[in-house]
Amino acid sequence: MQRYLIYRVGQSFIALIGVSMLVFFLTRLSGNVLDLMLPIEATPEDFERVEKAWGLDKPIVVQYGLYMKNVLQGDWGESWKWGSGALEIVLEKFPATVQLAAFTLAISTVMGLTIGIIVATKKDTPFDWGGKIVALLGQSLPSFWLGIVLMWVFAVLLGWLPTSGRGGITHMIMPAVTLGWFNVAALMRLTRSAMLEVLDSEYVKLARIKGLPEWKVIWKHCLRNAAIAPLTYFGLVAGFLLTGSVVTETVFAWPGTGLLAVEAVQARDYQVVQAVVLFMASIFIASNLVVDILYAYLDPRIRYN
Amino acid sequence: MAIETNGNGNGKVVLEVKNLHTYFFNRWGTVKAVDGVNFAVRQGETLGIVGESGCGKTMTALSLMRLNPKPASRIIDGEINLDGEDILRRSEKDMRDIRGRKISMILQDPQTSLNPVYTVGNQLIEALTHRREHAKDLKTEAEESLRSVRVAAPQRRLHDFPHQMSGGMKQRVVGAIAMACDPMVIIADEPTTALDVTIQLQYLRLLKDIQVETGMSIIFITHDFGIVARMCDRVVVMYAGRVVEEGPVRGIFNNPSHPYTEALIGSVPKLEERVERLYQIEGQPPALYDLPVGCRFAARCPHVKDKCLEEYPDNFDADENHTAACWRLDEIWDKLPSSSK
Numbered sequence: 001m002q003r004y005l006i007y008r009v010g011q012s013f014i015a016l017i018g019v020s021m022l023v024f025f026l027t028r029l030s031g032n033v034l035d036l037m038l039p040i041e042a043t044p045e046d047f048e049r050v051e052k053a054w055g056l057d058k059p060i061v062v063q064y065g066l067y068m069k070n071v072l073q074g075d076w077g078e079s080w081k082w083g084s085g086a087l088e089i090v091l092e093k094f095p096a097t098v099q100l101a102a103f104t105l106a107i108s109t110v111m112g113l114t115i116g117i118i119v120a121t122k123k124d125t126p127f128d129w130g131g132k133i134v135a136l137l138g139q140s141l142p143s144f145w146l147g148i149v150l151m152w153v154f155a156v157l158l159g160w161l162p163t164s165g166r167g168g169i170t171h172m173i174m175p176a177v178t179l180g181w182f183n184v185a186a187l188m189r190l191t192r193s194a195m196l197e198v199l200d201s202e203y204v205k206l207a208r209i210k211g212l213p214e215w216k217v218i219w220k221h222c223l224r225n226a227a228i229a230p231l232t233y234f235g236l237v238a239g240f241l242l243t244g245s246v247v248t249e250t251v252f253a254w255p256g257t258g259l260l261a262v263e264a265v266q267a268r269d270y271q272v273v274q275a276v277v278l279f280m281a282s283i284f285i286a287s288n289l290v291v292d293i294l295y296a297y298l299d300p301r302i303r304y305n
Numbered sequence: 306m307a308i309e310t311n312g313n314g315n316g317k318v319v320l321e322v323k324n325l326h327t328y329f330f331n332r333w334g335t336v337k338a339v340d341g342v343n344f345a346v347r348q349g350e351t352l353g354i355v356g357e358s359g360c361g362k363t364m365t366a367l368s369l370m371r372l373n374p375k376p377a378s379r380i381i382d383g384e385i386n387l388d389g390e391d392i393l394r395r396s397e398k399d400m401r402d403i404r405g406r407k408i409s410m411i412l413q414d415p416q417t418s419l420n421p422v423y424t425v426g427n428q429l430i431e432a433l434t435h436r437r438e439h440a441k442d443l444k445t446e447a448e449e450s451l452r453s454v455r456v457a458a459p460q461r462r463l464h465d466f467p468h469q470m471s472g473g474m475k476q477r478v479v480g481a482i483a484m485a486c487d488p489m490v491i492i493a494d495e496p497t498t499a500l501d502v503t504i505q506l507q508y509l510r511l512l513k514d515i516q517v518e519t520g521m522s523i524i525f526i527t528h529d530f531g532i533v534a535r536m537c538d539r540v541v542v543m544y545a546g547r548v549v550e551e552g553p554v555r556g557i558f559n560n561p562s563h564p565y566t567e568a569l570i571g572s573v574p575k576l577e578e579r580v581e582r583l584y585q586i587e588g589q590p591p592a593l594y595d596l597p598v599g600c601r602f603a604a605r606c607p608h609v610k611d612k613c614l615e616e617y618p619d620n621f622d623a624d625e626n627h628t629a630a631c632w633r634l635d636e637i638w639d640k641l642p643s644s645s646k
Contacts, residue, residue, distance in 0.1 A: 124376075202418040207373055209412075210432040210482060211405035224422045299422055299464040 001303050004296055012289045019281040020071070024064050027270040036268055037080055061194070073276070077271030081264070086275035090257060094279075096166055097249075097256035100179070101241035103172050104109065107232060108180035109187065116191025122200065123219060138185025147178040147251035164253040175252045177246055180272060183237050187230050194226035201225075227298055235291030243280035316347035319489050319522055320369070320408070327361075327368045327385035334594040338364040338378065340546035346490060349516065352524040353537035353554070355530065355569065359590065361546040362526045366492045369524075370408055371400050388489060405435050409488040413495045415476035419467035425451075425478050426463030432485035454481045455511060473504035477511070484515065490526045497532070509536055530573050534558065540625075542566045545590050545601040551620075552627030562623035563631045564606045600632070608633060610641045 034047055034056070051057045055066060058209045072078070076087035117132035142157035151174060155163040162171050198204060199222055244258030257276060296303040312328050322344050329336035339361045341624055346352045354362050367373045368380050370390065375602065384391045392400065412418040420428060444463070451459035452479040466477055471611045476496060483491055487500040493512065497505040511533065516523055525536050533540055534556060540549040540557045550563040561567040568586045591597055599614040600606070606613065621634035632638055 202422040203412060204414050206412060206418045206479065206482065207370065207409045207420070207431075209370060210406055210485075211401045211435050212401070212431065213401060219424075220608050225420070301421060301468050 001296060004303065005293065008063050008289060008292050011120040015285050016085045016282060020278055021064065021067060021286075023274050023277045025060070025065060027274055028060060029270065030270070033268070033270060040295070046221065068276075074280075076275045079264075079269050079272045081087075081269040081272070086271040087279075089103050089272055090260065093244075093255060093257045093260045096254060097258065098176055098242060100172060100254060100256065101238070101244075102179040103169075104176040104183070104241055105234075105238055107176060108183040108237075111180075112184045112187025112228060113191050116186070116188040117195055117218065117223065119188070120192045120195035123196065131192070135185040135189050138181040140206070141181070143178050143245075144251060145249050146172070147248060150174045150177060151251070164251075166255055175248050175254055178248050178251070179241065183233075186233060186237075189225065190233055192231045194229045195222055198222045198226045210222050226297055228295065231291055231294055231298070235288050238287040238291075239284035244284045274292075315447065316349050316522075318345050319348050319388060320346040320367070320524075321386040322365075323384040323386070325365065325368060325385065326381045327364050327372075327373050327378055329378045333556070336593045337546050337596060338593060338594075340596075342383075342546075342548055344541045344551060346522045346524060348489070348522055350519045351516065351525055351537045351538065353533040353540040354447060354524060354526045354543060355507045355528060355533055355540060356543035357528060357569075357590065359593070361593075362543055363494055365543070366410065366494050366524065366526055369457070369490075369492060370398075370410060372404075374485075395624055403487065404489070405432060405483075406486045407488055408492070409483040409486070410454070410492040411476075411479055411483045412492060412497045414499045415472050415479055416499065418479050421467055421477055423509060425465050425467065425470070429463070429478065429485065429533055431484055432482045442644065443629070450481045450485055453484075453515065454478070456481070473500055473508065476500060476508060480508075480512070480515075484519075484521070488521060490522045490524065492526065494526045495528070498527075505532075505540050517585045530551055530558075530570055542569070545596065546593060547601065547630070549602065549631070550623075550627075550629040552589070552623065552629075553625075556624055556627040560624060560627070562621075562627070562629035562634060564608055564633075565602045568605075600630075610638075610643055612641050 034050060038046060038050060048057075055063060058066075067077070074087070076085065076090075078084070079086050079089055080091055110203055115131055115134070119128045122128055151163055154161045154174060161174055165171060195218075199218075204217060204221055207217045209218065210220075244256040244261065246258040249256045249258040250262070256282070260272070261276045261280075264270075264276055322342055324337055325342045326337070327568045328348065329338055342361070342365055344352065344354075351425065354365065356362050364373060364378070368614070369385060369387075371380070372530055373380060380393060383391050383393065387403070388542050394405035395403065420426070426447055429450060430443045433443055433446050433450065447463055448459040451462055456462055456474065456477055462470075462474075467478075476499075480496075489596070496512075497508050500508060513536065515521070518531065521556045523536075525532070527533060537554050539553050540551070541548050542557070542563065544563075544565050550557065550561070550566045552562075557566060558570065561570050561639075565586075568584075572584045572586065574583055586605055592602055597614070599616055600609075600610075600618055603613040610632065618632045618635070620628040623629050623634060632641070
């Protein structure tokens with residue numbers, strides 16, 4: 001187990017370094033930032049002076065080294081658009097995204113797993129057909145459309161929910177449905193097929209031969225074995241949601257990191273772009289690491305190899 | 306060289322199966338997997354159920370525990386009298402109490418019959434908690450039950466996961482789980498097919514030893530006549546969902562009375578003979594959704610007459626306690642015209 005952990009943490013670090021390089025070098029490919037930063041009447045001397053001040057005259061590899069050194073010390077660069085620290089800007093937007101992500105994840109995971117288990121144990125009955133319809137809709141309704149329709153029905157026509165913005169729990173319902181329905185559908189289908197496979201296995205037969213009650217057969221013997229595929233998906237979704245959804249945040253004017261990323265790219269504020277991407281990548285890698293550790297918890301064969 | 310047990314036919318009948326029918330229903334029709342099976346098992350006896358793949362052996366076994374795949378299949382008719390009561394009339398809740406405690410089962414493949422994510426101890430204790438009386442604490446009981454299937458260092462093995470054990474060891478654990486509550490009848494569905502030959506023999510001995518100690522009855526499902534000779538007191542031969550011959554093991558071997566049994570015994574290769582090609586039964590068994598009216602073996606039978614194609618044979622006496630469903634045993638057989646086809 002310890003070897004597995006050390007190995008996976010090491011891999012995550014390598015992935016992070018790779019991401020930081022990609023981000024750093026790719027943003028540099030978008031052209032000379034000084035053209036954008038300096039006023040139109042700036043002289044070549046001005047250019048040279050600013051270049052020196054920002055360290056842009058040094059070889060790019062050295063620039064990367066300096067950047068990483070600063071990043072590790074907590075200095076993620078300065079935003080030219082907003083005039084404050086890039087990391088501070090990201091962190092300021094992050095709680096809103098986390099709030100929505102956590103709410104969506106919790107609801108869609110519980111629903112996806114439960115519905116998946118129910119439809120697997122009631123295969124080829126009306127429950128199963130109903131589940132299929134929920135899944136079909138969830139996977140085929142585009143989120144920008146779903147978001148607007150929800151808003152029109154529940155906020156405009158019925159007036160039950162606020163249209164947009166961040167506030168109490170009522171503000172989260174529509175964005176969460178928009179974000180989460182797709183996940184409920186995907187999780188449900190993954191759980192269903194994994195459960196069907198496990199329900200057919202010999203060890204489930206043996207569990208029944210022992211005379212165990214059906215709920216124990218399903219919740220103890222099946223679920224843990226069937227959880228690997230849904231867990232993999234959960235890891236990906238957790239990463240996606242925690243890094244912010246551009247479309248849903250835009251539709252519901254939800255002040256999260258997704259919106260920030262779009263604005264930073266449009267402004268070519270590359271310190272912020274770098275900070276956003278690096279931050280998102282770290283979250284993504286971390287959520288994958290957590291999932292990998294959970295695998296080992298679920299399945300001893302992974303733990304011992 | 307059968308190991309002698311209480312197979313003298315004098316024990317009390319613990320399990321009696323009467324006219325059992327288990328059918329599968331799908332959109333193409335009805336598959337008659339078990340189609341009117343009758344047999345009885347006495348206390349301390351080993352009954353062999355023999356037949357080729359798909360003849361309904363395993364479905365019969367699962368029906369005995371009422372664990373036939375649902376909702377695809379249903380037990381539509383018959384009686385299963387276990388310890389004096391018809392379990393087909395009991396509720397699903399009652400069945401949970403019967404499974405493991407009165408009747409239990411060892412599955413074919415030890416590699417897949419233990420849950421990979423729980424320790425052996427966990428799975429064994431789960432079976433033990435099903436027993437009402439707890440003499441000692443469960444861990445000691447689990448150790449004892451591993452010891453009873455000759456697992457060395459049981460206290461350490463309890464903490465092992467299935468993947469840390471060999472196939473033979475796993476099958477012993479499956480045996481310990483199946484026998485945790487001292488059932489009266491244990492069904493062994495080809496328990497040694499997936500094991501090495503040397504381990505097979507050990508496992509068969511172990512089952513016999515435990516049978517002698519506990520007096521349980523064993524239903525041994527196999528297609529291997531060598532194992533039948535070694536293990537069983539009586540044999541039931543199944544073909545296409547029905548019992549075609551039943552009798553004591555000696556009678557079946559010395560005087561096989563159904564052409565199918567003859568052919569099965571004939572297809573066991575003999576060590577003392579050198580042959581160019583191994584014997585095989587020509588043709589295929591009939592499809593279970595489209596069964597002929599007459600004898601189901603008729604299409605592959607060398608002795609077939611018109612009567613065989615027209616009417617399913619009764620069970621005729623072959624010799625003492627030995628019956629076979631074949632018209633050849635009827636006294637009118639010799640007068641019947643031979644097949645017109």
